[in-house]
Amino acid sequence: MLNQTSPISNVSYLFIGTTRSSSKLNCAIDRAKEHLLSLQSNEGYWVFELEADCTIPAEYILMMHYMDEINESLQTKIANYIRTQQNSDGSYSLYQGGSGDISCTIKAYYAMKIAGDPIQSVPMTSARDWILSQGGAARANVLTRIMLAMFEQIPWRGVPFIPVEVMLLPKWFPFHLEKISYWARTVLVPLTILCTFKAKARNPKKIGIAELFVTAPDKEKNYFSHVTTPLGKGFLVLERMGRFMEPLIPGFVRKRATRKALNWFIERLNGLDGLGAIFTAMVNAYEAMDYLGIPVDNEQRQIARASIDRLLVIKDDMAYCQPCVSPIWDTGLASLTLQEIDRHQKDPHTQKALKSALHWLATKQLKDEPGDWRNQRPNLPGGGWAFQFGNSYYPDVDDTAVVAYAMIQADNKNFADNIERAGAWIAGMQSSNGGYGAFDADNTHFYLNHIPFADHGALLDPPTADVSARCIMLLGKLLKQHPEYQTVIDRCIEYLRNQQEMDGCWFGRWGTNYIYGTWSVLVGFESAGVPKNDPGIRKAVAWLKSRQRVDGGWGEGNYSYNNTKCRGQFYTSTVFHTSLAVLALLASGEARCPEVKAGVNYLLNNQQADGFWKDPSFNAPGFPKVFYLKYHGYDKFFPLWALGRYRNENRLSLPNH
Template sequence: MNSEYIPVMLIENLLYADQYAIDGIAPHSASTLDDAIKLATAELLSLQNQQGYWVFELEADCTIPAEYILMMHYLDEIDSVLQRKIAHFLRGHQNPDGSYPLYKGGPGDISCTIKVYYALKLAGDDIQSPTLHSAGEWIRHRGGAAKANVFTRIMLAMFEQVPWRAAPFIPVEIMLLPKWFPFHIDKVSYWSRTVMVPLSILCSYKVKARNPSKIGVAELFLIPPDQETHYFSHVKTPLGKAILLLDRLGRRLERFIPDSIRRKATAKACDWFMARLNGIDGLGAIFTAMVNAYEVMDYLGVPVDDPQRQIARAAIDKLLVVKGDTAYCQPCVSPIWDTGLAALTLQEVDRHASDPHTRQALQAALHWLAGKQLRDEPGDWQIQRPSLAGGGWAFQFGNSYYPDVDDTAVVAYAMLQADDVKYAGNIQRAAGWIAGMQSRNGGYGAFDADNTHYYLNQIPFADHGALLDPPTADVSGRCIMLLGKLAVRHLEYGTVVKDCLAYLRAQQESDGSWFGRWGTNYIYGTWSVLYGYEAAGIPRNDPSIQKAVLWLKAKQRADGGWGEDNLGYHDASVRGEADNSTAFHTALAILALLSAGETDSREVETGVHHLLKTQRADGFWRDDSFNAPGFPKFFYLKYHGYDKFFPLWALARYRNDRYAADMRPAATA
C-alpha cells in the first residue's frame, strides 16, 4: 500500500467478516472505520477558526487572477511583487495545447485564454515565450480575439483593443426604466445586478484603461478589430437577432440622449451601488462586481486615500490567496456554507460517539452562525417579497442585501439537529423566510423568487446564459430538508413542502437523476434531493427514490467509487461519469444511497471501501478536480473543503446506520 495512505484494511483486525464480506472485498472493521473517522475529524477540528467558523479556499479558473492583473494596469495601481506571483500561478495552469480551461482537465476556453495572455503580457512576458507563443497560436487557430465572449470584449474595448461596437449596448439609462418594461435590473439575478449597474457607467462613458505601458494584443486578431463585422455572430435565435437589432438601434440613438437624463441615470446607478458597497466584504461580495464598483469610483474622481475607496480596494484584496511565490484571486469566499456543512458533518460524527472536543467545536460554530443571521437589514429580495421578514444567512462573511436560500436551509437544519432551545428563534425566522421565498412553480432559486424571465438570456450581454436565478432541484431539495422536518409540528409549512415535492418530482430526469445547478452535477443534485426526501419523511419505497437509487448504482465505477466531470453540463449523455473516481462524488453517492435506506447494499459497502483505501495520512482526501459551477458551461469552481468534510460525513453516516442496524432486535418467527 502506498505510504501516503493509512493502513485501513488490516485483515487480522477485521470484525463482521462473515456477515459483510462481499465479492471478495474485505469488510471494514468497526475499529478501522472508527480510526479513519477519528483521524479525519481531528484534522477538520484543527482547521476551525478561533471564532468558530471554517472557511476553505474557493478557486475559480484563471480568468479571475488574470483580471486582477488587468485591474492593476487599468488603474495604474501595479504591485509588481504581487503581479509576479500571480503570473507564476497563471503559467502553471496552462493546458499542454497552449489554452486555458474553465476547469482543471477541461478543454481550452478562448475568452479565458485571451485574458490570461493579455495579463501575462502586461506582467512582462514576451510574446515569443513558450507560454504566450502557444497561447497565441491556439487563440488564432480558433478565430482570434474577435471570438471572445461579451465580458472579454468589454475589457478589450476599455483597453482600446476593439471598438465599442464590439461590446453590447449597456446604457446607464437602464436605471430609469419602469418595472413593467421587458428589461429591469430587478428582473435579473443578484450577481447580474451588482455587476451590471457599475458596468453600465463604465460602458456609457466608454471609460479607458490607463494602461501605463500602452501594451496591446493586436497580434491576437485575424482581422483588424476596426474592420471586424462579426462580433455577434454567436446570436442565432430569432429572438436574439431581434434584440440585437434593438441593441444596434439604441447605439445609433445614444447621441440623442439629453445630458440631463444621462446625469440623472448615472446618479441613480451610483446611489444604487454605493448603498450596497457592503464594507470590507464588497459589493455583492463577489470579485467582478467589486472591481467594477472600484473602477467607477476611480472614474468619478474619488481620491485614492478616500476611506470608502480604500475599503472597496481592501475588499478586493481580501480575496487573494498568497502562497510563497504564487498567488491567485478567489471569486468570493464561502465561510457560512463551509461552516454549515462542516457542522452537519460533525453532528453526524458525534451522533453515537459523544466527544467533548467535537461538541465544543459544534457549539462554537453554531454560536458564530447565529450571530451572522440577517434580520432587519435591507435586501433586494424584499422587492419581490415586500411583506416578508428577514431571517436568512449570506454565503460570505457579510452580504446583507443578498442572503442565500441554500445556506439558510443548511444552517437552520444544523441548528435544528442541535436540539438546543436557544436556536429556536433563529430556526423560526429562517424557516419563515425560506417558506416565503418559494417560487410559483414550487421550487427555490438561490437568492431570488420567480427570477424566471428567460427571454432575458437572449440579450447580447447574456451570452453566458446565466443572467437569471431560477428555481433548481438542488436548492429545493435543501429547502424541504428543513421545512419537511419542521412540518411535522408546524402545519403551516405543509403546503409549501407539498408544492416543492411536486416541483422536484417534475424535475427528475428520465434516468432517475436530478440536475445539480450549484454542484457537479447529477450526483450532487440527486444527493441533494434524496437527502431532502429523507428529512421530509418520503417513504423509501417511493418510485421516485427507487429510480434514483438504480441510477446511482449504475454509475458506480469499477474501483468502488463515483466520479463526475463538468463535461456533463455540456453533454448530458455523460451525466454521472468521469475518467476517475473522486472522494467528493463517492461521498455524495454513499450519502444519497444511505438516505434511501441502502445501508446493506453492495454499492454502499464498496463505496466505503474506496474512501477508506484512498484516505491520506493527514486524515483527508484529495480531489484535484473542480467540483461546482458558478455558471454552468461558462464558469466553474473548486470548493477546497468538499474533499475534506463530505467523505468524513459519508463514513460517519455509514458507521451510524450500520450501528443502528446492528442494534435492531432480531426478527422472531
Template sequence: MTQLSALQQRQAALDTARDLLDQAITRARDALIADQHPEGYWLYEFEADCTIPSEYILMMHHMDEVDEILQARLANYIRARQQADGSWPLYTGGRGDISCSVKAYYALKLAGDSPDAPHMRKARDFILSQGGAAKANVFTRIMLAMFRQIPWRGVPFIPVEIMLFPKWFPFHLDKVSYWSRTVMVPLFILCSLKVEARNPKNVHIRELFVTPPEQEKGYFSHVKTPIGKFILVLERIGLRLEPFIPFRIRQRALEKALAWSLERANGEDGLGGIFPAMVNLYEAMDAMGIPPEDPRRQTAKKALQKLLIHRDHESYCQPCLSPVWDTGLAIQALQEVAEGEDHEPTREAIDKALDWLVGKQLRDEPGDWRVRRPHLEGGGWAFQFNNAYYPDVDDTAVVAHALLKSDRPHHREAAWRAARWIAGMQSKNGGYGAFDPDNTYYYLNHIPFADHGALLDPPEADVSARCVMLLAELADEVPYFAQVRDKCLAFLWNEQEDDGSWFGRWGTNYIYGTWSVLMGIEECGIPKDDPRIRKAVAWLKSVQRQDGGWGESNDSYEDRNDPAIRGRFHTSMACHTAWALLALMAAGETDTEAVRRGIEFLLRNQQENGLWRDEYFNAPGFPRVFYLKYYGYDRFFPLWALARYRNETAGRC
C-alpha cells in the same frame, strides 16, 4: 469446533473493520476540528479558473496601480495552469476556453512575458485557431474595449439609463439575478462613459485577431435565435441614438447607478461579495471621480485584496469567500459524528460554530429580495461573512437544519425565523432559486449581453431539496410549512431526469443533484420502495466506478438535453463518492455492495493527515461559463458519509 472457529474469525474481521472505520472517522474529525477558526467558523479556499487572477492583473494596469511582486506571483499561477495545447481551461482537465485564454495571454503580456516566448506562441496559436479574440465572450470584449483593443461597437449597448427604466419595462434590474445586478450596475457606468484603461505600458494584443479589430464585423455572431437577432437590431439602433441622450438624463442615471452601488458596497466584503462586481465598482468609483484617498475607495480596494491567496511562489484571487456555507456543512458532518460517539471537543466545536452562525443571521436588514417579498421577516444567511442585501436560500436552509438539531433555545429560535423566511421565498412553481423567487424571465437570456446564459436565478432541484429538508422537520407542527413542503416536493418529482438522476445547479452535477434530492426526500418520509427513489438508486449504482468510488466531470454541463452526457465520469473523487454514499444511505441502501465498496474507497484513499484530496473542480459558478473548486468538500463530506455508515451499521461491523 470448526463452526465456532469460523464465527470467531468472522467476528474478528468485523471488529477489525469497525476499528478501521472508527480510526478513520477519528482522524478526519480531529483534522476538521483543527481547521475551525477561533471565532467558530470554517473557511476554506475557493478557487476558480485563471480568468480571475488574470482580471486582477488587468485591473492593476487599468488603474495604473501595479504591484510588481503581486503581479509576478499571479503570473506564476497563470503560467502553471496552461495546457499542452497552449490554452487555459475553465476547470482542471477541461477543454481550452478562448475567453479565459485571451485574458490569461493579455495578463501575462502585461506582466512582461514576451509574445515570442514558447508558451505565449502556443497560446496565440490556440486563440487564433478558435477565431481570434473577437470571438471571446461579452465580458472579455468589454475589457478589450476599455483597453482600446476593439471598438466600442464590438460590445453590447448597455446604457446607464437602464437605471431609470420603470419596473414594468421588459428589462429591469428586478428581473435579473443578484449577481447580474451587482456586476451590471457599475458596468453600466464604465460602458456609458466609455472608460479607457490607463494601461501605462501601452501593451496591446493585436496579434490575437484574425481580422483587424476595427474591421471585424462578427462580434455578435453568437446571436442565433430570432428573438436574439430582433433584440440585437433594437440594441444597435439604440447605440446610434446614444449621442442624442440629454446630458441631464445621463448625469441623473450615472449618479443613481453610483448611489445604488455604493449603498450595497458591503464594506470590506465588497459589492455582492463577488469579485466581478467588486472590481467593476472599484473602477467605476475612479471613473466617477472618487479619489484614491477617499475611504470608500480604499475600502473597496481592501475588499479585493482580501480575496487573494498566497502559496509559496504563486498567488491567485478567489471569486468570493464562503464561510457560512463551509461552516454549515462542516457542522452537519460533525453532528453526524456526534450521533455515534460521546466526544466533548466535537460538541464544543458544534456549539461554537452554531453560536457564530446565529450572530450572522440577517434580521430586518435591507435587501433586494424585499422588492418582491416586502412582507417577509428577516432570517436568512449570506454565503459570505457579510452580504446583507443578498441572503442565500441554499445557505439558509443548510444552516437552519443544523440549528434545529441543537437543544439550545436561541439556536432553535434562529432556525424558526429562517424557516419562515424560506417559506416566503418559494417560487410559484414550488421550487427555489438561490437568491430570488420567480426569477424566470427567460427571454432575457436572448439579449446580446447574456451570452453567458447566467443572467437569471430560476428554481433548481438542489436548492429546493435543501428547503424541503428543512421544512419537513417542522411540517408536523406548522400546517403552512407542510403546504409549502408538499408544493416543493411536487416540483422535485417533476424535475427528475428520465434516467432517475437530478441536475445539480450548484455542484457537479448529477451526483450532487441526486444526493441533494434524496437527502431532502428522506426527511419527508417517502417510502424507500417508491419507484422514483428506486430509479435514482439504480442510476447511482450504474455510474459507480470499478474502484468503488464515484466521480463526475464538469463536461456533464455541456448539454443538459443529451442523456449520454451524464456518462462522462472520470477518476473517482472523495466528494462525489461521499455524495453518492449519503444518497444511497438516505434511500435505504446502507447494507448493499455498492455502499460497502464506496466506504472502502474512502478508507483506502484517506491521507495521513486524516483528510482527502481531490484534484478536480467540484462545482459550477455558471454552467459552461465559470467553474469552482471548494476546498472544504473533500474534508467534511467524506467524514459525513463515514460517520453515517458507522451509525447505521452499529453492532453489525
C-alpha cells in the same frame, strides 16, 4: 470520458462489518475529525479556499494595470500561478482537464504579456497560436470584449450597448434590474457607467494584444456572431437602434441615471466584503468610482479596494484571487458533518467546536436589513444567511437551509428564534412553480438570456432541484411545529418530481452535477418524509448504482453540463462524488447494500496520512458551461460525513482504541 462500470458483485474487496474493519473505520473517522477540528478559526467558523479558473487571477493583474496600481511582487506570484494552469496545447480551461476556453485564454495571455512575459516564449506562442486557431480575440465573450474595449484593443461597437439609462426603466419594461439575478445586477450596475462613458484603462506600459486578432479590430464585422436565435437577433436590432439614438439622450437624463447607478452600488458596497461579495462586481464598482472622480483618499473607495485584496490567496511563490469566499457554507456543512460523527459518541472537543460554530453562525443571520429579495417578497420578515462573511443584501435559501438544519440538530433553545425566522423566510421564498431559486423568488424571465449581453446564459436565478431539495430538507424538520409548511413541502415535492430525469437522476445547478443533484433531492425527500419505496426514489437509487465504477467509487465531470449523455460519468472516481453517492443511498434506506459498502471501502482506501482526502477536480459550477469552481473543503468534510453516517446506520460494534 465514460466511466468503466461493472456489476458490484465483481468487486473483491467489499467492506465487511467485522471487528477489524470497524476499527479501520473508526480510525479513519477519528483522523479526519481531528484534522477538521484543527482548521476551525478562533471565531468559530471554517473557511476553505474557493478556486476558479485563470480568468479571475488574470483580471486581477489587468485591474492593477487599468488603475496603474501595480504591485510587482504580487503580480509575479499571480503570473507564476497562471503559468502552472496552461494546457499542453497552449490554451487555458475553465476547469482542470477541460478543453480550452478562448476568453479565459485571451485574458491569461494578456495578463502574462502585461506582466512581462516575452511573446516569443513557448507558452505565449502556443497560447497565441491556439487563440488564432479559434478565430482570434474577436470571438471572446462579452465581458472579455468589454475589458478589451476599455484597454482600447477593440472599438466600442464590438460590445453590447449598455447605457446607464437602464437604471431609469420602469418595472413593467421588458428589461429591469429586478428581473435579473443578484450577481448580474451587481456586476451590471457599475458596468453601465464604465460602458456609457467608454472608460479607458491607464495601462501605463501601453501594452496591447493586436497579435491575437485574425481581422484588425476596427475592421471586424462579426463581434456578435454568437447571437443566433430569432429572439436574440431581434434584441440585437433593438440594441443597435438604441446605440444610434444615444446622441438624443438629454444630458440631465444621463446625469440622473449616473447618479442613480452610483447611489445603487454605494448603498450595497458591503464594507470590506465588497459589492455582492463577488470579485467581478467589486472590481467594476472600484473602477466606476475611479472614473467618476471619487478621490483616492475617500474612505468608501479605500474600503472598496481593500475588499478586493481580501480575496487573494498568497503563498510562498504563487498567488491567485478567489471569486468570493464561502465561510457560511463551509461552516454549515462542517457542522452537519461533525454532528453526524457526534451521534455515535459524544465528544467534548467536538461539542465545543460545534457550539462555537453555531454561535458564530447565529450572529450572521440577516433579519431586518434591506435586501434585493424584498422586491419580490416585500412583506416577508427576514431570516436568511448569506454565503460569505457579509453580504446583507443577498442572503440565499441554500445556505439558510443548511445552517438552520444544523441548529435544529443542536437541540439548543438559544437558537429557537434563528430557526423560526429561517423556516418562515424559506417558506415565503418559494417560487410560483413550487421550486426555489437561490437568492430571489420567481426570477424566471428567460427571454432575457437572449439579450446580447447575456452570452453566458446565466443572467437569471430560476428554481433548481438542488436548492429546492435543501429547502424541504429544512421544512421537513419543522413540520411538527409548523403544519402550515405541509402545503409548501407538497408543492416543492411536486416540482422535484417534474424535474427528475427519465433515467432517475436530478440536475445539479450548484454542484457537479447529476450526482450532486440526486444526493440533494434524496436527502431532501428523506427529511420531508417521502417513503423509501417511492417510485422516484427507487429509480434514483437504481441510477446511482448503475453509475458506480469498478473500484467502488463514483465520479462525474463538468463535461456533463455540455453533454448530458455523460451524466454521472467520469474517467476516474472522486472522493467527493463517492461521498455524495454513499450519503444519497444511505438516505434512501440502502445502508446494507453492497454498493454502499464498496463506496465506503473506496473512501477508506483513498484517505491520506493526514486524515483528509484529495480530489484534483473542480467540483461545482459558478455558471454551468462558462464558469467553474473548486471548493477545497469538499474533499475534506464530505467523505467524513459519509463515513460517519455509514457507521451510524449500521450500528457497528466498535472496539476501544
